Amino acid sequence: MSDLLTIRVRLAAPADRVWRALTDPAELRVWFAEHAEVELPQRYAFWGRFTPEGDDPQQRLLHADDHTLRFAWLLGGVETTSEIELTPQGEHTELTLRQSHFVFSEALDGSTIRGVLQTWWSLALANLNAHLEGRPLLPRTDFTSADLRGELVIDAPMDRVWTSLTDSEQASAWFGFPIGIEPWVGGRYAMGGFEAGYAAKVVDLTPGHKMSVDWGPTGVSTWELAESGGKTKLTFVQSGFDESNPPYAAWSGSVSGLSELRRFHEVPDWQPIWLGEEQPAGSAAS
Structure with missing residues (x-):
């Protein structure tokens, strides 16, 4: 059964600026992954110590246009699907992340690497917004270290x-x-x-x-x-x-939350970037 995780955020930049941050490999290496290669519409790959199972690139680009990226991503022996969609909102952009094959119980028990997907994506999107706002990044989760x-x-x-x-x-x-x-x-x-x-x-x-x-x-x-x-x-x-x-899922979630702690204190008329998150059915059970 393929469960779908959906995360929505409001980013502090127009859509063309967000698209550049998502598709320029030099920018991706700043806020997202240790290594990145992008050649649209043929290739979208990232890997390294800040990526789950990041020894090698495991992504296969499925679709790219001027507002959507969709790629297959092999994790824990299962080919998942990740989609990033941008919706312009004037000087801001609504980004919707959809990730297949996320099961909340796996986040709690650590039984598969896919259990980190919810909090790992949350931290990545928090750092994307920090990058767009010109703020220092939060520590990215290093999947090669227990420190x-x-x-x-x-x-x-x-x-x-x-x-x-x-x-x-x-x-x-x-x-x-x-x-x-x-x-x-x-x-x-x-x-x-x-x-x-x-x-x-x-x-x-x-x-x-x-x-x-x-x-x-x-x-x-x-x-x-x-x-x-x-x-x-x-x-x-x-x-x-x-x-x-190591509890990478819990750690990524804690760190991603701290992005809003900083904005809570520093941004006038603060509003969180998070617009809502839909967890797969049964995620409330523990």
């Missing part, structure tokens, strides 16, 4: 960033999904809100500075803040997981 750490500088005071990381209402706003947070050691950190069922546990906290959350098999997420030239440096690390099976 999951990165940092981000936010143009806002440390106390404001701390509040946005630990206040349920603000965190839910910038992450785009309900989050229930009890900011004390032993408190709950509940994706989906406190009524959703499972909650991770806050295991370390230094008010205004540092928080660690234990997610179980995917390890412990730690956020640490420091002053940086009147701005805030956010360092984030995932640790305590089985290094033979």
